[in-house]
Amino acid sequence: MKAKLISPFWVMVRKEMADHMRSWRYNLMLLLIGLTCLGSLYTAMMSIREAVPKDQTLNAFLFLKLFTVSDGTLPPFITFIGFLGPLLGISLGFDAVNSERNKGTLSRVMAQPIHRDFLIGAKFVGALILISMMFLSLGFLVMGLGLLAIGIPPSAEEFLRMLLFLLLSIIYVGFWLSLAILFSIKFRQSATSALSSLSIWLFFSVFFTMLIQLIANATAPVNATNPNDILQHQQFIQVIMSLSPSQLFSEATTTLLTPTVRSLGPLTLEQVYGAIPSPLPLGQSMLLIWPQVTGMIAATLVCFGISYAYFMRQEIRSR
Amino acid sequence: MLDPIIELQDLTKKYDQFIAVNRLSLSIQKGEVFGLLGPNGAGKSTTILMMLGLSEPTSGSVRVCGINSTREPILVKQKVGYLPDDVGFYEDLTGYENLIYTAELNRLSKEEAIRRAKELLARVGLSDAADKKAGAYSRGMRQRLGLADVLIKQPEVIILDEPTLGIDPAGVKELLQLIQRLSRDEGITVLLSSHHLHQVQQICDRVGIFVQGRLLAVGDVSALSRQLFAEDLFILEVGVKQLSPDLIEQLMQIDDVTSVKQNNELLFISCSRDLTGEIAETIVRSGARLTYLNQKQYGLDEIYHRYFERGEVK
Numbered sequence: 001m002k003a004k005l006i007s008p009f010w011v012m013v014r015k016e017m018a019d020h021m022r023s024w025r026y027n028l029m030l031l032l033i034g035l036t037c038l039g040s041l042y043t044a045m046m047s048i049r050e051a052v053p054k055d056q057t058l059n060a061f062l063f064l065k066l067f068t069v070s071d072g073t074l075p076p077f078i079t080f081i082g083f084l085g086p087l088l089g090i091s092l093g094f095d096a097v098n099s100e101r102n103k104g105t106l107s108r109v110m111a112q113p114i115h116r117d118f119l120i121g122a123k124f125v126g127a128l129i130l131i132s133m134m135f136l137s138l139g140f141l142v143m144g145l146g147l148l149a150i151g152i153p154p155s156a157e158e159f160l161r162m163l164l165f166l167l168l169s170i171i172y173v174g175f176w177l178s179l180a181i182l183f184s185i186k187f188r189q190s191a192t193s194a195l196s197s198l199s200i201w202l203f204f205s206v207f208f209t210m211l212i213q214l215i216a217n218a219t220a221p222v223n224a225t226n227p228n229d230i231l232q233h234q235q236f237i238q239v240i241m242s243l244s245p246s247q248l249f250s251e252a253t254t255t256l257l258t259p260t261v262r263s264l265g266p267l268t269l270e271q272v273y274g275a276i277p278s279p280l281p282l283g284q285s286m287l288l289i290w291p292q293v294t295g296m297i298a299a300t301l302v303c304f305g306i307s308y309a310y311f312m313r314q315e316i317r318s319r
Numbered sequence: 320m321l322d323p324i325i326e327l328q329d330l331t332k333k334y335d336q337f338i339a340v341n342r343l344s345l346s347i348q349k350g351e352v353f354g355l356l357g358p359n360g361a362g363k364s365t366t367i368l369m370m371l372g373l374s375e376p377t378s379g380s381v382r383v384c385g386i387n388s389t390r391e392p393i394l395v396k397q398k399v400g401y402l403p404d405d406v407g408f409y410e411d412l413t414g415y416e417n418l419i420y421t422a423e424l425n426r427l428s429k430e431e432a433i434r435r436a437k438e439l440l441a442r443v444g445l446s447d448a449a450d451k452k453a454g455a456y457s458r459g460m461r462q463r464l465g466l467a468d469v470l471i472k473q474p475e476v477i478i479l480d481e482p483t484l485g486i487d488p489a490g491v492k493e494l495l496q497l498i499q500r501l502s503r504d505e506g507i508t509v510l511l512s513s514h515h516l517h518q519v520q521q522i523c524d525r526v527g528i529f530v531q532g533r534l535l536a537v538g539d540v541s542a543l544s545r546q547l548f549a550e551d552l553f554i555l556e557v558g559v560k561q562l563s564p565d566l567i568e569q570l571m572q573i574d575d576v577t578s579v580k581q582n583n584e585l586l587f588i589s590c591s592r593d594l595t596g597e598i599a600e601t602i603v604r605s606g607a608r609l610t611y612l613n614q615k616q617y618g619l620d621e622i623y624h625r626y627f628e629r630g631e632v633k
Contacts, residue, residue, distance in 0.1 A: 011423040022411065104407025108468065111371055111401035112424040113393045316373050317364070 016126025089176030095190035330379035357529035400469030410454030558611030
């Protein structure tokens, strides 16, 4: 008898998921991402012929190219995920708490015998499960269609790399989700919280690179004769670049899906000298992007932690 | 009478410098219907939030069903149903689905939840609207659904914050009768807050008057008004033309008239019993012209004012 009862937390998660699945918002996002994913798959298949290297040494990772190559008409799959993922996260989270507050349901739910953190926990977990379902199914759809189209099955390593790529995308969208939930707790109006999250997204995806350019130009060493100066400058630029979650995401996914990427920082001629131009094994690629992955997870946890602390201390008043 | 189910002791809540609730002590007995009366901003809702452990008191203690609400809010919320003022429901779920959701949050089994939801919907008269989206409910229906929502966990105590606000008079009557029946039939303790004395006095066993964070008086309604208005239970507002100073003298002579105040052509006469006839007669006999006569009723307003006056005299 006892075993049949679900914990209230999972009741709430289930309700969150049902709400999202019935909402226009989620279905529109699903349609949008689904269409762009099919579009980029189509262009990738059109241009994959040119991407096949002439020498036979490097074509081991042909399957991964489905996600990364493009003939220029449409961006590849990873660019789309990097661009639309935040939008998905924001759209699922921006009115998580304030809409409940404005509709007067928050105080009613809080009067039930549940812990207060169940509410934001359920909001986060419910949306994250949906995002995972969406990404995994889209990812497998692309793989399946790619398999049918090019007729080469992926190797185990390619498959693992793709799974890790999908996992990274989920973490990345999770970051934007938790940011949006934070704003939904902070701001009473859902329009305010939506616009705040969108402005942060725009800032990082459009203005941040411009800003970096400015800083790079301003701080560039005057007489570029000392290689150490140039190296230092380059490293400094990389540090500020990595403040942007979209930068972290694109570095990490590029490395994962393009095994030939050997380093994310500058390499000196001495370091390159004698290296065999072969793809990195998965373990080495993972080591390379470990800081990026940690950074993304940490950013997500920080946002969630702030929302948690903020929500626990907030007074629940009716409307 | 020795079994208090809600016990507040020296409860205080401060927001920065503002004192919302000031050293409130109150105990409510099991099975009682208690009305917390006070104007907006008196601290009624704050007190209720502290009883549920949704807000932390600055000092003092709250015990509900013998449990400290601040320390163990979950245990308290298992036994206490709370209907917030202007309650909201998930608008794209039906009334029935909303109830089932609440039942599941209270760890009721599916069968039990379905059974109770149907029974309660019938009880609050919403059986026909059970499969309508809650977003399409009227204010009165929402309030009744709210009552069902509160009852689904089979509470020992229900706390209703302004349950009659914004409902039409017929709806108010219906809701109050429903609450009264619940308390009588199932022995549920009811605490309700309101700023309408006349609505609440019909069903409350006792009321507490709560102004600016302080509890000014507690007792049953008739005792309270007798105690408050012992000297001048009735006030007459009289319009008189060609008023002579003698007339006021004469009016003061009538037994049981306690005071006469003049404001241009209006007289305010307080008396301890209904003297409307005598006063009218006196005025007419004196040769003045009576233009208007009105017997004023005591509302909560007067009670507040009365208490404020006393409070300042102290």
